[in-house]
Structure formats: C-alpha cells, structure tokens
Amino acid sequence: MIRGSFTLRTMLPRTNTITTPHWLALCLxxxxxxxxxxxxxxxxxxxxVSAIVQRREVIIDSNSSARKGGVSPGMPAMAALGILDGxxxxxxxxxxxxxxLQRLAAWCYxxxxxxxxxxxxxxxxxxxxxxxxxxxxxxxxxxxxxRELGRLGYHVxxxxxxxxxxxxxxxxxxxxxxxxxxxxxQVGPLSLRxxxxxxxxxxxxxxxGFRQVRDVLRLPRKALTRRFGPAVADxxxxxxxxxxxxxxxxxxxxxxxxxxELPAExxxxxxxxxxxxxxxxxxxxxxxxxxxxxQSLHIVLCHENHADSQLxxxxxxxxxxxxxxxxxxRERLERLRLPQAVREICMxxxxxxxxxxxxxxxxxxxxxxQQHGIEQLAERLQARLGxxxxxxxxxxxxxxxxxxxxxxxxxxxxxCTALAHRPSWLLPKPRRCDIGHYEILVGPERIESGWWDGRxxxxxxxxxxxxxxSTLWAFHEYKPRQGWYLHGIFA
Amino acid sequence: xxxxxxxxSLLAGTPHLWRGREPNxxxxxxxxRHERLDASLPGGGWPVGAVTELIANQPGLxxxxxxFPALAEISHSGQWLILVDPPWVPYPAALQGxxxxxxxxxxxxxxNDKESLWACEQALHGDQGGAVLAWPxxxxxxxxxxxxxxxxxxxxxxxxxxxxQVLASASPCALRLHLQGAAQGSTQGNAWGNVQxxxxxxxxxxxxxxxxxxxxxxxxxxPHARRQPYPGLAGESCxxxxxxxxxxxxxxxxxxxxxxxxx
Numbered sequence: 001m002i003r004g005s006f007t008l009r010t011m012l013p014r015t016n017t018i019t020t021p022h023w024l025a026l027c028l029x030x031x032x033x034x035x036x037x038x039x040x041x042x043x044x045x046x047x048x049v050s051a052i053v054q055r056r057e058v059i060i061d062s063n064s065s066a067r068k069g070g071v072s073p074g075m076p077a078m079a080a081l082g083i084l085d086g087x088x089x090x091x092x093x094x095x096x097x098x099x100x101l102q103r104l105a106a107w108c109y110x111x112x113x114x115x116x117x118x119x120x121x122x123x124x125x126x127x128x129x130x131x132x133x134x135x136x137x138x139x140x141x142x143x144x145x146x147r148e149l150g151r152l153g154y155h156v157x158x159x160x161x162x163x164x165x166x167x168x169x170x171x172x173x174x175x176x177x178x179x180x181x182x183x184x185x186q187v188g189p190l191s192l193r194x195x196x197x198x199x200x201x202x203x204x205x206x207x208x209g210f211r212q213v214r215d216v217l218r219l220p221r222k223a224l225t226r227r228f229g230p231a232v233a234d235x236x237x238x239x240x241x242x243x244x245x246x247x248x249x250x251x252x253x254x255x256x257x258x259x260x261e262l263p264a265e266x267x268x269x270x271x272x273x274x275x276x277x278x279x280x281x282x283x284x285x286x287x288x289x290x291x292x293x294x295q296s297l298h299i300v301l302c303h304e305n306h307a308d309s310q311l312x313x314x315x316x317x318x319x320x321x322x323x324x325x326x327x328x329x330r331e332r333l334e335r336l337r338l339p340q341a342v343r344e345i346c347m348x349x350x351x352x353x354x355x356x357x358x359x360x361x362x363x364x365x366x367x368x369x370q371q372h373g374i375e376q377l378a379e380r381l382q383a384r385l386g387x388x389x390x391x392x393x394x395x396x397x398x399x400x401x402x403x404x405x406x407x408x409x410x411x412x413x414x415x416c417t418a419l420a421h422r423p424s425w426l427l428p429k430p431r432r433c434d435i436g437h438y439e440i441l442v443g444p445e446r447i448e449s450g451w452w453d454g455r456x457x458x459x460x461x462x463x464x465x466x467x468x469x470s471t472l473w474a475f476h477e478y479k480p481r482q483g484w485y486l487h488g489i490f491a
Numbered sequence: 492x493x494x495x496x497x498x499x500s501l502l503a504g505t506p507h508l509w510r511g512r513e514p515n516x517x518x519x520x521x522x523x524r525h526e527r528l529d530a531s532l533p534g535g536g537w538p539v540g541a542v543t544e545l546i547a548n549q550p551g552l553x554x555x556x557x558x559f560p561a562l563a564e565i566s567h568s569g570q571w572l573i574l575v576d577p578p579w580v581p582y583p584a585a586l587q588g589x590x591x592x593x594x595x596x597x598x599x600x601x602x603n604d605k606e607s608l609w610a611c612e613q614a615l616h617g618d619q620g621g622a623v624l625a626w627p628x629x630x631x632x633x634x635x636x637x638x639x640x641x642x643x644x645x646x647x648x649x650x651x652x653x654x655x656q657v658l659a660s661a662s663p664c665a666l667r668l669h670l671q672g673a674a675q676g677s678t679q680g681n682a683w684g685n686v687q688x689x690x691x692x693x694x695x696x697x698x699x700x701x702x703x704x705x706x707x708x709x710x711x712x713x714p715h716a717r718r719q720p721y722p723g724l725a726g727e728s729c730x731x732x733x734x735x736x737x738x739x740x741x742x743x744x745x746x747x748x749x750x751x752x753x754x
Contacts, residue, residue: 020552134627323647369572369711371570374597377573377613381599381613381614384606385599385602385610389600389601390597390599390600391598392594393581393583393598395587405580405583409599413594414583414593416584419585419587419589420588422584422585423582424581424589425579427580428579444724468548468549469671472550472551482498488582489494489551490556491553
C-alpha cells in the first residue's frame with residue numbers, strides 16, 4: 001500500500017515549477033542609427049543621424065567611420081559637414097524606430113511569452129525566469145540575444161534583474177542582478193542620471209545635493225513623496241519591487257511587413273542578398289516566435305525614378321526556414337534585371353499560416369522526406385522557370401487519347417485506367433502520314449467518341465512499324481477528316 | 492621476403508581502390524529485369540548514382556520501355572521520377588499499364604536547352620533517391636560531367652536519351668547503350684527485312700574490363716508480332732517518314748484544344 005502511493009507520487013509533476021519572475025532588459029542605444037546602416041555589409045561610409053533640437057539640427061549618433069572623422073553626438077549638423085567631407089547626415093525617423101521596436105518585440109517572442117515595450121525608451125523587456133530551463137540563465141539568454149540581434153544588424157546591451165525597472169538600470173551598465181541579490185545594494189553606486197526620471201525631477205534631486213542612487217534610496221518614503229510628488233516614490237517602489245509593476249504585454253501581429261532603407265544605392269541584384277538575408281532572418285525569428293509559417297512573400301524593390309520592381313515568392317508548403325527562403329530568393333535575384341539602382345527594400349508576408357508540425361524523420365528515404373524534398377525542388381524550379389513549369393500528370397476518363405490527360409498539382413490524387421497496350425508517348429498533335437510507308441502489326445482498334453461535345457471522331461487505331469524499326473501508333477480517321485495519321489510512339 | 496604478396500595484401504586492404512579487372516562491388520545497381528542485359532552489365536543492372544546514356548537515332552525502338560521495370564520499382568518505393576522536357580506527351584494510361592505510379596511522376600517544362608540542363612542538375616541535387624530522365628539535344632562534355640557528379644553525390648539514376656551523332660564524341664557518363672532497330676540475321680527481299688527486335692550495344696560501361704562489353708550485341712524482342720500490311724488503304728498525301736527529330740518543338744503545358752487537335 002505504501003509502496004503504491006509512493007509510485008503514484010513520483011508520477012505526479014513536480015510542484016516547484018513556479019519560478020520567480022526575472023526580467024531581462026534589452027537596451028538599444030543606437031536604434032536610430034541601426035535602422036539606416038544595417039542594410040550595408042561593411043560600414044565604410046560615414047553616416048550620422050540628426051534630430052531637430054530647439055530648431056537646430058544636432059547630431060545624435062554616428063557610425064564608426066564618421067566618429068573616426070570627428071563627428072560626435074551633440075555636434076550641430078552644419079559643423080559635422082564642415083569637419084568631415086562626404087559624411088551623410090540623415091534625419092531621425094521616430095515612426096520607423098517604433099516600427100523596428102515592434103518587429104523586434106515580435107522577434108523576441110520566440111524566447112519569452114511576456115515581451116513588453118516601455119513607452120518612453122528604446123528598449124525591450126522580457127520575462128526570462130519562466131524559460132530558465134529552456135534557454136539557460138538570464139545572463140546566458142542575454143548574451144545569446146545580443147549575438148543574434150547583432151546578426152540582424154541591431155546593437156543591443158542586455159541586463160537582468162528581478163524587477164523591470166532594475167533590469168533596465170542593469171542593462172545600462174551591461175550587468176546582471178541575481179534573483180537573490182539585493183537590488184538596493186546593486187543599484188546604489190549608480191549615478192542619479194541613470195534613473196528614468198523627468199528632467200525637472202532629476203534637476204530637483206541634484207539641487208538638493210544627491211549624486212548617487214543610494215542617496216535617494218536612503219530617504220524615507222514619506223519625505224520622498226512630500227518633496228518630489230508621488231511619481232518619484234512610485235518609481236522607486238517599482239524599482240525595488242516593493243510595489244507590483246504590471247506591464248502591457250506585447251501581442252504578436254497577424255502579418256509581417258518590414259522595410260529597409262539602403263545606406264547606399266545597390267546596382268547589382270546579387271548585392272541585394274545581404275540586406276534581404278537580414279530581413280529574412282528577422283521574419284523567420286518572428287515566425288518562430290508565434291509558431292507561424294509563410295507560404296508566399298511579397299518583396300518590393302523601390303527605385304528613385306522608376307516604377308518599383310515587384311517580386312513574388314511562392315512556396316509549395318508553409319515554411320519558417322530562412323535558408324530555404326534565401327535559396328529561393330537567390331534564384332529569383334539571379335534572373336532579375338534591375339531597371340535602376342535600388343534605394344529601399346520592402347518585405348511583406350500578408351498572411352501568416354499555422355505551421356504544420358512536420359517532424360524530421362530518422363530515415364532519409366521515408367515518404368514524408370521524399371515529399372518534402374520534391375516540394376523544395378518544385379519551388380526552386382518554379383522560382384526560375386515560372387509557376388506552370390512543374391507539375392504532375394493525371395489521366396482523364398476519355399476514350400480519345402488526346403483528351404485523356406491533364407496537368408496535375410503535386411498534392412492531387414491520381415485515378416487512371418491502366419492500358420498497357422497503348423503507346424507510352426503521344427504526339428502533341430496527330431500528324432498526317434502515308435500508310436504505305438508502314439507495316440501494320442496489330443489492329444484495328446476502333447475509338448468512336450465525343451458526339452456530345454462537338455469533337456466527334458471515329459478512328460481505327462493500328463500499331464505500325466516503319467522501315468527503320470520504330471514502332472508507332474497510327475489511326476485511320478473516318479470523321480471529321482478522313483485520312484491516316486500518326487498519333488503515338490512505342491518508345 | 493615475398494614483395495608481391497605484400498603489395499597485393501596492401502592493395503586488397505585499401506577500400507578506396509578499385510582495380511579494373513574485377514567488378515566494382517561498391518557500385519549500387521538496380522536490376523533492369525531484362526535477363527540478357529542484366530547479365531552483361533557490371534553489377535547486374537542500371538548503375539545507381541550515375542548517368543546512363545541511351546543512344547538511338549529514332550524513337551520507337553523500345554528505348555523508354557527498356558526502363559519500365561526499373562522505373563516502376565523506383566516509383567512504387569515512394570521515390571520520384573522526374574521527366575525534364577520530354578519531346579512528346581506521356582500517355583498516363585499506358586504508363587499506369589506498365590506499372591509506373593503516376594502520382595510519383597514530375598514533369599518539368601522549360602523554355603530552352605539552357606534552362607533544361609539547369610533543371611536536370613537541380614533535379615539531380617538533393618538527398619532523395621529517384622530517377623531523372625532527360626532528352627537533351629546538345630550538351631557539352633563539361634555539362635555532362637557536372638550531371639554525372641551530381642548523380643554520384645545524390646545517388647539518383649539519370650537517363651539521357653540522345654541521338655546517334657554523339658557516338659563519335661567521348662562521354663564522362665558511366666554507361667552508354669546504343670540502340671538500333673536493325674534486321675536480325677540476313678535481310679530478305681522484303682522492304683522491312685526481318686525487323687524483329689532492337690539491338691543493344693554497350694558502348695561504354697564503368698566497372699567492367701575494357702573490350703568485353705561490346706563483344707556481342709543484345710537483342711530485345713519487339714512486343715508486337717508481325718502481320719501482313721493492311722490491304723488497300725494507301726496513297727495519302729504525307730510528310731516525310733522521318734518526323735521525329737529530337738526536341739523538334741516544345742510542348743505546351745496543357746492539352747491541345749479541339750480546333751488544333753488535328754493539323
């Protein structure tokens with residue numbers, strides 16, 4: 001009896017699966033710049049992003065080659081142009097940055113079901129505690145995300161802590177605060193400037209002589225509220241975790257669309273592969289996150305003075321594999337003639353489909369693997385030769401041989417009567433012949449059909465052989481046009 | 492010390508070495524199910540992972556039906572048959588009648604020879620086994636070699652149907668068969684002679700001692716017995732008798748329409 005209950009208990013799931021939440025913050029300090037330079041394989045063109053501050057255009061970020069030339073943030077745009085010859089200055093586009101953050105949130109959804117975009121900072125917050133067994137500690141996950149987002153062309157610094165606000169502070173330092181660690185001690189030495197407070201609140205704290213975060217934390221809560229209003233006290237509470245911090249959880253979208261403005265115009269279609277690869281990897285990350293797949297992809301290449309080039313990628317089965325998509329795109333780009341240089345790439349997946357769970361089989365030649373392989377082959381061929389270049393063959397129940405076949409989609413079933421005495425090949429059209437040149441071997445076989453559809457025919461078929469030994473299929477037609485014709489080959 | 496014995500034992504222990512006098516054991520084959528042909532081919536069948544050339548001056552010699560047993564076996568094992576630009580329309584009922592699984596048949600239609608060869612190569616790439624059949628009119632030695640290498644990597648069977656002109660040129664393919672619809676034995680006064688079968692000569696085969704393959708031709712009987720010429724109905728206007736040139740015209744991708752059915 002005791003033994004029985006013991007077995008039962010071991011079969012039950014372990015009860016300690018509820019984990020304490022742990023937040024991972026991803027800081028994107030160069031988001032404005034990344035959007036412009038990530039379409040470029042080598043960052044050799046000096047580029048800087050500017051913003052209008054008090055009616056003056058000021059540099060807010062610059063890439064490495066611009067920084068080498070002396071262009072640094074805070075500098076007026078006119079001064080930057082004077083210092084470095086050939087520097088390209090682009091005005092920051094907040095709407096595109098927001099869209100990029102949304103896409104990255106969808107991409108991060110593959111690592112956490114709780115992704116949040118803070119409204120006032122270029123950052124992402126992920127709950128990483130629940131998926132600790134799957135993706136490792138927050139430190140490991142953070143490093144992984146830094147690496148993978150770097151491959152997409154985004155500079156990311158990760159940091160983690162038990163509360164979202166503390167995680168964001170940690171990300172600013174690139175540090176990780178353990179679940180058991182004391183937040184108060186860890187963030188204490190940080191400068192007051194790191195806190196996410198209003199400018200006026202910062203100023204008020206500084207004017208009172210506070211320099212470090214620990215100075216503020218030492219104040220009693222009541223005094224804090226009285227002096228600086230409830231907002232600061234509330235922020236400190238959420239930072240330390242004494243007050244819950246509910247976040248608006250990001251919901252992945254039902255479609256995907258992205259655009260990439262190229263830093264330099266691209267003239268050769270092959271050079272488009274690099275930026276397209278980044279877009280495809282981003283797309284596939286989003287697809288993995290929501291367990292979706294795409295079957296068609298719409299790509300628009302924008303030119304300056306010409307109508308946009310449109311590319312339509314179609315697949316035989318839904319996929320979320322970037323290698324497969326890139327292979328197809330490469331075929332299309334090889335054949336593409338660009339009317340003009342490309343300035344911008346837009347990629348759109350209008351519908352995201354449920355991914356059919358196809359498990360890779362252990363044995364290579366299983367029917368499922370064969371089907372998978374042939375679908376991919378058909379896609380590659382169709383990408384280059386056109387959609388109707390590849391297909392199967394199906395029989396049609398019609399006695400007239402020329403109407404007894406039709407093209408077939410690969411996933412369609414086939415029903416066909418077996419007629420072993422007929423030739424394996426039919427001529428596309430029957431050809432007139434002189435029966436005197438042939439020796440008749442077998443026949444006649446009468447085929448008379450089609451009075452109901454206006455293609456009425458009456459024929460006698462014979463198997464004949466020509467003087468060089470070829471066996472052919474000929475018929476003598478009585479109507480509509482009397483005469484001898486060749487119709488097939490016994491090859 | 493007996494040096495000969497040492498070298499022999501060394502050679503025997505090297506798995507990557509094949510010596511021409513003995514059949515290549517590593518070459519996988521698929522039986523042709525034609526007794527004489529199986530006996531003459533090294534390994535006893537069509538080489539798997541190699542290109543086979545079937546050379547004939549005109550179609551209708553049974554060059555395609557020679558493959559039926561092998562193709563039926565491949566298609567029923569779940570693997571695919573890929574036909575790249577066949578010059579005529581395959582007749583589904585007849586193929587079904589010869590045991591081919593139609594649902595495993597893939598037809599590829601291209602616009603020109605270049606695309607056709609590219610499609611062949613694509614079909615040969617990939618892991619899955621199966622067979623690729625093509626009817627190239629002109630193909631360079633280098634291109635042929637690429638096909639052969641692709642077939643070796645993917646362990647597929649490839650069959651190329653080629654005209655007789657290519658007999659004069661060298662080929663990197665593993666097996667070359669020459670098919671002729673010739674009279675067996677001496678010809679009589681009859682215009683058709685004693686045409687009874689198709690003569691197959693093995694021009695080249697990898698894995699067999701040189702000289703031995705072409706020793707004697709193989710005869711494949713024609714399936715249809717002879718009969719007397721059909722009486723009376725002769726003398727229509729006609730084209731020349733030689734109408735089946737290779738790749739004479741590319742076929743449309745849909746069945747012919749009623750008005751165009753008969754020219």
